[in-house]
Amino acid sequence: MTWAGFAQQLINGISLGSLYALVAIGYTMVYGILRLINFAHGDFLMVAAYLGIFGLAMFSLPWPVAFLAALAITGLLGALLERGAYRPLRRAPRLSLLISAIGASFLLENLALVFLGGRPLPFPTPAVFAGSFQVAGLYIPRLSLLIPGITLILLAALFVLVSHTRTGMALRALAHDWEATALLGINVNRLISLTFILGSILAGVGGLLWAMKYPQVNPFLGVLPGLKAFIAAVLGGIGNLAGAVVGGLVLGILEVLLVAWFPAWSGYRDAFAFVLLIIVLLASPTGLLGESIMEDKL
Amino acid sequence: MFEFSWRNRLLTLLALGLLSLLLLVAQHWADDYQLRLLNTTAVFITMAVSYNLINGICGQLHLGPNAFVSLGAYTAALLTLTPAEKQASFLIAPLIWPLSDLSLPFPLALLAGGLVATFFAYLTGFPVLRVRGDYLAIVTLGFGEVIRVLANNLQAVTNGPMGLKGLAPYTTVWWSMGVAVLTVATIMGLKNSGFGRAMQAIRTDETAARAMGIEPFRHLLLAFLVSAFFLGVAGGLLAHLITTISPTLFTFFLTFNLLIIIVLGGLGSITGAVLATIIITWGNEWLRLVEEPLVLGSLRLPGVPGLRTVIFALLLLIMIIFYRRGLLGRWEFSWNWLLEKVKRIGN
Numbered sequence: 001m002t003w004a005g006f007a008q009q010l011i012n013g014i015s016l017g018s019l020y021a022l023v024a025i026g027y028t029m030v031y032g033i034l035r036l037i038n039f040a041h042g043d044f045l046m047v048a049a050y051l052g053i054f055g056l057a058m059f060s061l062p063w064p065v066a067f068l069a070a071l072a073i074t075g076l077l078g079a080l081l082e083r084g085a086y087r088p089l090r091r092a093p094r095l096s097l098l099i100s101a102i103g104a105s106f107l108l109e110n111l112a113l114v115f116l117g118g119r120p121l122p123f124p125t126p127a128v129f130a131g132s133f134q135v136a137g138l139y140i141p142r143l144s145l146l147i148p149g150i151t152l153i154l155l156a157a158l159f160v161l162v163s164h165t166r167t168g169m170a171l172r173a174l175a176h177d178w179e180a181t182a183l184l185g186i187n188v189n190r191l192i193s194l195t196f197i198l199g200s201i202l203a204g205v206g207g208l209l210w211a212m213k214y215p216q217v218n219p220f221l222g223v224l225p226g227l228k229a230f231i232a233a234v235l236g237g238i239g240n241l242a243g244a245v246v247g248g249l250v251l252g253i254l255e256v257l258l259v260a261w262f263p264a265w266s267g268y269r270d271a272f273a274f275v276l277l278i279i280v281l282l283a284s285p286t287g288l289l290g291e292s293i294m295e296d297k298l
Numbered sequence: 299m300f301e302f303s304w305r306n307r308l309l310t311l312l313a314l315g316l317l318s319l320l321l322l323v324a325q326h327w328a329d330d331y332q333l334r335l336l337n338t339t340a341v342f343i344t345m346a347v348s349y350n351l352i353n354g355i356c357g358q359l360h361l362g363p364n365a366f367v368s369l370g371a372y373t374a375a376l377l378t379l380t381p382a383e384k385q386a387s388f389l390i391a392p393l394i395w396p397l398s399d400l401s402l403p404f405p406l407a408l409l410a411g412g413l414v415a416t417f418f419a420y421l422t423g424f425p426v427l428r429v430r431g432d433y434l435a436i437v438t439l440g441f442g443e444v445i446r447v448l449a450n451n452l453q454a455v456t457n458g459p460m461g462l463k464g465l466a467p468y469t470t471v472w473w474s475m476g477v478a479v480l481t482v483a484t485i486m487g488l489k490n491s492g493f494g495r496a497m498q499a500i501r502t503d504e505t506a507a508r509a510m511g512i513e514p515f516r517h518l519l520l521a522f523l524v525s526a527f528f529l530g531v532a533g534g535l536l537a538h539l540i541t542t543i544s545p546t547l548f549t550f551f552l553t554f555n556l557l558i559i560i561v562l563g564g565l566g567s568i569t570g571a572v573l574a575t576i577i578i579t580w581g582n583e584w585l586r587l588v589e590e591p592l593v594l595g596s597l598r599l600p601g602v603p604g605l606r607t608v609i610f611a612l613l614l615l616i617m618i619i620f621y622r623r624g625l626l627g628r629w630e631f632s633w634n635w636l637l638e639k640v641k642r643i644g645n
Contacts (some may be wrong), residue, residue: 055617088619095359098435099561102361103614106554110611113604217518227443230436271447274440276424282432 004137007259010253014145015213017252018151022228024236025158025245026199032175032239032254033195035094039101040081042226043108044200045207049123049217050073050116052208056124063126064105071204078106078200079193079250087189112219123215130212147209155245161198162241224270228255229240236285245289252278304610306633314479321471333471334539339579341535343564344481346559348528351485353557354566355494356521357501358430359597361553362438363444363529364409368548369418370411370530371537372449375462376400377407378538391453399441404468408477408534415530416523418445428503442550449545462537463545466601469539477535486568486630488524495522501566520545549557551607559612569631578610585609 023045030038040270046071055066085104089097162168172179174191182188203222210225211217228251236247251273280287281284326361346366352360375532376384376397392398402410426437449456458461488494496517499507502512537543555578563574585606617624 031432035432037436070316085615085619092333092622095353095357095565096622097430098359100559100615102554102557103618104609106610109614110604110620111608114602114608118603227436227439231440234433234436243599250345267451268447271444273435274444277440281437282425 008138009166011140011144013253014072014249015147015247015252016285018148018211019206019210019225019248020229021037021245021248022151022202022209022235022254023225024248025098025155025241026203027230027233028075028236028238028241028244029195029199031233033171033192034086034097036086036097036101037230038086038132038199039098039103039226040085040108041199041203042224042229043105044074044078044203045210045225046079046217046219047222048111048204048207049211049221050121051114052211053121053217057071063128065259067208070173070208071201074204074207075153075197078203079198079221081200082192082196087192094158106267107221109219109223115228118219119214120218123217125212125215143209143213147213150205150209154205155241156204158198159241167191167194229276232274234277235280235287238261240287243287250288301614306526308548309633311633312440314370317475317479321626324471335579335583336471337469337474337539339534339576340471340478341469341532341539342556342579343478343572344474344528344532344558345515345574346556346563346575347478347481347568348525348532349556350560350563350568350571351488351516351521353560354564354571355485355501356488356497356518357565357589358518358521359435360438360525361435361550361557362440362442362445363556364548364550364552365438365523366415366419366441366526366529367536367552367572368442368445368534368545369415370408370450370533371415371543371548372411372456372462372533374407374411374454374500374534374539375465375543377402377410377468378404378468378608379464383464388457389456389460390458394454397455397578399444404466404473404538408473408531412527412530412535415526415533418524419526427515427518427522440554442548446545446548446618449548453454456545459545461542461543461547465541466541467538467541472536473538475529477528481532482568482572484528485524488521493517495519498566506612509588519569535633555610557645558610560624561614561617563625564628566628567624567626570624570629573626582606582610 003230023042026041026044027038030036030041047280050068051073052066055061055069056063059066061069081104085100088098089100129143129146131143132139136138160172170181170186170191171194173184173186174188179186181191197234206225206229207222210221229248232247233244234247235242235251236245238244254276255269255272258272321336327334343364349360349363351356376393377400379387380401381399385397403560422441426434426441428466450459452458489498496507496512499505499510499512500514501518508514533548540547559574559578562573563572564568564579587605587611588605593601
């Protein structure tokens with residue numbers, strides 16, 4: 001492969017990896033606090049993408065309004081999901097919580113299927129995000145720059161929130177010790193709702209960007225990116241925000257390079273992430289940057 | 299309990315005789331649709347009970363039963379097809395050698411399906427059973443996904459997305475129900491054996507079980523292998539029941555259905571899984587109504603595809619949030635209980 005070709009694939013990989021990172025952050029935040037794989041998290045990509053289509057195509061809103069509205073609703077739905085499906089199970093065995101999450105995921109997907117139909121809808125990408133340019137022989141879609149840019153800005157904001165505000169301090173305390181945090185007079189329920197709102201909004205941003213990158217929206221859009229983002233979170237070390245970003249980028253880049261180097265294997269692309277997951281769990285179960293997960297018990 | 303064991307054995311034999319009589323009647327009088335429903339129920343009993351061994355009895359959330367069903371289905375199907383049939387259906391890439399010339403009778407093909415599934419369970423058991431909880435769930439789910447991707451891409455073995463067509467409908471009610479009875483008996487025996495008690499100890503508290511000298515890995519691996527074997531056999535039965543298999547049949551959706559069944563029946567209850575399978579399979583047929591167009595006088599309501607899954611997903615959520623025990627909890631049906639009931643009503 002030539003250097004130009006490699007650079008081209010790297011650009012594609014970084015933009016895919018940034019999307020994984022955005023979604024992985026939501027998994028890792030929820031996991032850090034509830035010790036739960038939020039199986040329904042990936043479906044928020046789909047929710048935001050459909051909401052984006054409604055805003056843009058049905059109500060013909062200008063794109064900033066449509067996108068903000070879509071994200072706000074996605075965030076609220078995230079909090080609602082926690083309220084309905086996870087909060088009642090807080091004292092239940094973790095197995096139940098996980099089953100509840102699977103149920104919620106199937107409910108979201110099939111509600112979309114019932115109300116919106118299984119036929120993929122085209123996403124009306126606003127002109128700002130469309131187009132591409134060429135630099136030094138490289139073909140760069142505008143989105144390939146915007147996606148990592150937006151990801152970077154959001155992550156910087158999140159890092160500031162988590163490490164430099166009182167709310168962030170409370171979040172970190174909650175991830176460390178639940179009961180002690182509650183004893184200190186911190187409203188745990190509100191913090192958990194906030195976690196879900198933030199995570200869902202990030203997944204929503206991921207969903208809107210995903211829908212512009214691959215402009216076919218269907219009810220099962222979020223399943224595979226969701227699973228891969230979760231793997232990215234494990235890869236980086238779950239519960240660790242920086243790890244989620246690193247894991248997302250590594251997974252995105254490796255996946256793109258694999259297909260570029262071995263085009264005959266492109267059919268196996270979706271299995272690659274899982275094989276990687278198994279290798280990571282065998283070789284270094286704590287992920288690249290994470291804490292130990294082996295002692296976790298149900 | 300032990301002094302009644304001869305009586306209970308007799309009652310079990312009697313119940314089996316009754317079941318055989320029922321099957322005999324069904325074979326002669328039931329129409330194709332009813333037979334098919336009976337077969338489907340029996341195959342799902344096999345799958346649900348063996349799946350419940352991991353999730354209910356060992357308490358580990360395993361999300362990849364679809365992989366083992368798929369392995370069993372493909373193995374059995376490839377073995378019962380004749381070489382000529384295989385040559386005719388593998389258009390893009392010819393089937394690789396031993397499989398292309400091999401042809402076995404149905405019972406041996408079923409057995410082979412179970413063994414191949416067990417072999418893969420053995421291979422994956424080492425990475426899978428090193429982790430617990432959510433990780434075990436996601437790794438097994440990933441294994442299911444890997445097998446599906448392989449089935450889609452290994453043209454020379456699975457015929458890719460086109461799948462295998464024209465399998466002989468070998469799965470009669472005798473085969474499906476016979477395997478279901480065998481599965482229930484084996485897993486019931488395992489549950490009540492020393493191994494089964496160790497598995498239940500691991501479910502309750504792994505650290506305590508370890509302190510008692512129970513080695514979790516060995517017991518979980520045994521459960522994983524037994525479960526995979528029956529899932530594989532069920533796959534073979536399923537393949538020769540619907541006579542056409544393709545990778546789309548063995549997605550996570552299959553796992554989801556099995557999960558609903560064992561949650562409804564009560565995680566850990568074998569008889570509960572049997573009961574729940576009957577309810578869910580028949581309920582699923584009955585709910586077909588909501589996906590078909592409905593005509594009420596002059597009003598015509600279009601059918602809603604996907605509504606059944608919405609209903610089942612809601613059912614799963616409601617069960618797990620409000621009624622986590624399921625129908626039977628960890629309780630098992632037993633003859634002693636039934637006789638006690640009868641006696642009490644008699645008085």
